[in-house]
Structures are given as C-alpha cells and as structure tokens.
Amino acid sequence: MTEQDKATLSEDAEFEQKTGENAPRRAKNFWPSAKRLFGLLAPFKVQLCAIAAMNIVCVLLAVAAPKVMGMATDVIFSGVISRHMPAGMSKEQAIEALRAGGQDKFADMASAMDLNPGFGIDFSKLGTIILIVIAMYVVSSLFQWWQGFLLNSLVMKVVFDLRGDIESKLNRLPLNYFDTQSRGDLLSRTTNDADNIQSALQQAISQLFYNLLMVVGITVMMFSVSWQLALVALLALPLTAVVIAVIGSRAQKQFKAQWKATGDLNGQIEEAFSGHDLATVFGRIDAMTEDFDKRNEELFRSASLAQFLAGMMMPIMQFISYLSYVVIAVLGALKVASGSLTLGGAQAFIQYSREFNQPLGQLGGMMQQVQSGVASAERVFEFLDAEEEPLEKPTSRLGGRAKGLVEFEDVDFSYDPDSPLIQDLSLRVEPGQTAAIVGPTGAGKTTLVNLIMRFYDIDSGTIRLDGIDTAEISRHELRSQVGMVLQDAMVFEGTIMDNIRYGRLDATDDEVIAAAKATYVDRFVHSLPDGYDTKIDQDGGAISAGERQLITIARAFLAQPALLILDEATSSVDTRTEMHVQQAMNALRQGRTSFIIAHRLSTIRDADVIIVMEEGRIVEQGTHAELLDAHGAYWRLHQSQFREP
Secondary structure (H helix, E strand, O other): OOOOHHHHHHHHHHHHHHOOOOOOOOOOHHHHHHHHHOOHHHHHHHHHHHHHHHHHHHHHHHHHHHHHHHHHHHHHHHHHHHOOOOOOOOOHHHHHHHHOOOOOHHHHHHOOOOOOOOOOHHHHHHHHHHHHHEEEHHHHHHHHHHHHHHHHHHHHHHHHHHHHHHHOOOOHHHHHHHHHHOOOHHHHHHOOHHHHHHHHHHHHHHHHHHHHHHHHHHHHHHHHHHHHHHHHHOOOHHHHHHHHHHHHHHHHHHHHHHHHHHHHHHHHHHHHEEEEHHHHOOOOOOHHHHHHHHHHHHHHHHHHHHHHHHHHHHHHHHHHHHHHHHHHHHHHHHHHHHHOHHHHHHHHHHHHHHHHHHHHHHHHHHHHHHHHHHHHHHHHEEEEEEOOOOOOOOOOOOOOOOOOOEEEEEEEOOOOOEEEEEEEEEEOOOOOOEEEEEEEOHHHHHHHHHHHHHOOOOOEEEEEEOOOHHHHHHHHHHHHHHHEEEOOOOOOOHHHHHHHHOOOOOHHHHHHHHHHHHHOHHHHHHHOOOOOEEEEOOOOOOOOOHHHHHHHHHHHHHHOOOEEEEOOOOOOOOOOHHHHHHHHHEEEEEEEEEEEEEOOOHHHOOOOOEEEEEEEEEEEOOHHHHHHOOHHHHHHHHHHOOOOO
C-alpha cells in the first residue's frame, strides 16, 4: 500500500470518526474491485442463473401486460362504436358508409378497429383479456418475490462467508498491522463496509439487472407499437443525461463540501463538550462560539447549495418527462385519428412512456449505491490482502511449564529499518527473579516484553526461554507460558466469574474463587449484590478502575504462567488502591519470572534486578541500592521523583 493510499484511508477513518457515519466514497480502482466483488458470487452460478431467468420472466410479463390491457380498451371502444352501426353489415361496408356520409376522419379511425356492426361490447372477450392481464401481473409478482428470496439468501451467504474471512484474517495479522491502523478504520471495514457490500450486491444483482431488462423490454415494446412515437420518447434520454451531467456533477461537489463541513462541525462540538470546563476557566467560550458560528455558516452554505442543486434535478427531469408525455399524447391522438394506431395501442404506448423513466431513475440512484459498495469492497479487499504473520515451523518444544530462564543475546530490532530502536541488547533473568524495566518514554520498555512474546520478530540476535530459541517454538506454546497485566485493565462483557475464568477456560468455580482470594478480588466481590455473578462490561459497569485491575491480576493468577509481564499495572489507580494492587501482584509474582514496566520507582524497590533503558539500549542494571550508589541514569530518575530538601 502506498503512502498516498494510507493517507486516504486515514482521512476516511478520521471523517467517519467525526461524523459517526460513512460518507459516500469512490473506489480508486473501480473495475478490478468490482470484478473481484462479483467474483464472490462464482460458487452460486446455478442460483444466479435461476435469478436471471426469473427476472426475465418478470420483465416479459410486466412489459407485455400494458399492450394486452390496450387490447381490452380496443374491445370496449370497438364495442361502443359497433353498437351504433346497422346490424348485418361487414366492417368494410360500415367504413364505406361512413365515407359516403362525409365522415372520413371517423372512417379512418374505425378502419383500425375490430368492428362488429350491430353488436355491443364483447364482454366474454373482455373478461378473458382482463383475466390474462391479472394472471400476468400475479405471476410476475410471484416470480419477483421468489427471485428476491433466492437473492437475499445468496447474498447473505456471501456476506456471511466474507465476515468469516475477515474474522479469520484478524487472527492472522501481525501486531504491527494494528499499530499502523486506526481502530475506527478497522471497525468500519469489518462492520459498515461489510453491510454496504451486502446492500450493493442486492441492488446490483437484482434491481440493476431487472431495471436494465425493463429499459430494453419497454424500448422494444414501444417500437412494436409505433416506431415514430418511440423515437420521440427516446429524445428525452439525451436531455436527461445533460441534466445529470451538468447539475449532478455540481451537486456532488457540494455534497462533498457538506460532508467535510459536517465532520468539522461535529469535531468542534465534541471538543466544546469535552473541554467545556477548561474553556470556561481560560475564558475561551466566546472564541469557541465564534469558531462554531464559522463552521455552522460554512455547513449552511454548502448544504443549502447542495440541496438546491439536488432538488433541481428531479423537477427538471419531471418537466422533460411531462413534455415528452404531452408530445406523445398529441402525436398518439393524431395517429389514432388517422387510423394508423388503435386507441388501445395509444394507451399502451403512453403507459410505456410513463414507465420508461422509472427504471432509468432507479438505475441512476443505484449506480451511486453500487459505486459506494465497490469502494467498500475495495477497502475490505485491502484488509484481506494485508501481509499476514509469517507461517512458522516450530522445531523445538518446551515440554510443559517453563522454568522461566529468559536470555537476550545481541538483539537488534526496529519498527522502521531507517530508525533503529533496540541495538546489541543482552540480558539474563534467572528463573523466579523479578526484573523491573524503567526509562523515559520511547526507550523501548514495552517493545522489550513484546519481543519476548514474539508479537514482533527480532532483526538479529537470539531470545531464549529455558535455553531454547523462542524462534524455534510455536507462538501459541510460547504465549501459553506468559501472563500479562496491562496498564489499561481489559474486562469483557459478562460476569466477574467469567472474566477471571478467561485466564483458563477449564478452571472450576473453586479454582476461580481461590485465584480471586489470592489476589484480593474476593474482598470487594462480597459487597456486590450478585457476588461473582455480577454483570460487567468493557467499561467496568459497577466496579472501579482498581477493581478492574484486580480482576485482570486474578485472571493472570488463574492461568499459572511461567512468565509474568506487568505493564504499568498501577499507573491508573489511586494510592490506596495501588497498595491492594501491589499486594495482589506480589502474590502473583511468587514462584515465577516477572517483568515489570514501571514509571513509579516506589513499586520496584524490591525487584531482583532493575534494568534502565535509554534509546533502545540497556544503560544500567542492578538492584535498587546498587543503582542509587552508582549515581547514573537510575539515580537521576529517582531524584526527579523523590527530591529531598
């Protein structure tokens, strides 16, 4: 993916985050993406053929019905005229009598009729025709419902499989992919874009195909009735195309400006709400109001112009349609009067001319939906084509629970080849030891523990666990040896019992409760109305930030890992809660190798070894007392937090 593509995706994600909706977008490579999108339907060729056949039947019946209905009109009109003619005469004799009486125009009109002088309306024939028309519409509707049912089932199956591919892809992507993509953009691709693809497929397969057939079918029927009137009706097409090209393009530009202005305004409102207290303190309310007025005015101008231009299209197209209708009605009446067209034929043609613009308008509206759907498909395909985590071929196994010896030997790593991060790093942590990692932001502390778990593969050097190169161990087996407690406590929707059991799904209730007691979770659970069955969600629900952190510690305790990683686990809690969390972590650290990333030096005084990192290198390591006596980097960090008078 090019830098330009990444920038475009970032802009799309930012806009969606601001507006809370998907803006219509265009595909960068429409035809390749469209081909691949419709390629998803390849396994359903039989169903697609059946849907196409049903659409053809629907269209044939729908376009034939007006002409048949015109025949009913001819039966009625011919019957009315025949009733006033002397019985026993033939049609030719009746017409000659009319001409002899000086009624040439009426004679021309009558010549196109199926006359039966002396008899009235043939209700038997009329009833048969009406029943045929009703049957045609009923069968057409049934086939349309049937193909819609098959289509929906087919599309839902395609989207179901696509969502499965997306979910599977998520689990195969390396961590660095998620580091370079915004969460909002990923969520949009897996949800909104998938829904948009579903809508586009339904529109494209059924409605697009159906309306194209309707346009072709109506055109053929109009020419079968009267080719002169058909040419007049088709003259409306270039006029409509000019309106869409001239006004539609200008409206599209204004809609883009409206979407951008909407995003800017929503962003400004969000800032105003979230920063209201701060703005009040610093006296920036008037300035924020002024900014709001400017953005609101910009949105007003762009939205007004966009709606004005968009609102012009339909009246103008309706005017063209009405103008065509008037011309066809006048010419049709003249052809009926001249005897070159029956009244029923004129009626059928007028109905065709009215129906002709409907599928054209629907095609215009659907193309925007299809364009947007293909753009969504392009985004999903970009995600599915993202480089996956390399396949591994493990050659070694740990053979049970690891002892916990961790060794780094001449390790080099960088996120960007042009910006080295960790260089020539060597480290040895004995089983059961607690290693604290400190240093300024960006020093590589979190990266160091990520390398242990092979979230990233090192550029050179070796990382060993119990003397075995971690590159030779499967990622699953390696990570099964590790328990993590992060800075942001992650809990899932469900009960407290379920959240703790997440650490080991086969654990019994007694084992879960034992882990909760060991990590001080049991103390606050008893104060909750439902105890361990209390429902919580991602935001924690009825529990505090410190209690959420204790739950994550209990989860790690239940897993009984050989290695423990604590990443700023106490940074987001108050001092009193920190004491309980620290006690829980002390219980958790017993008997296992631990890595603690900390900014609060007070939490790592008892660590077996303290590792000080700067710019990806270990500059110091030793105990708390040893590093203070050295008066180096650790001493400076300590002085910055605990300055003595």
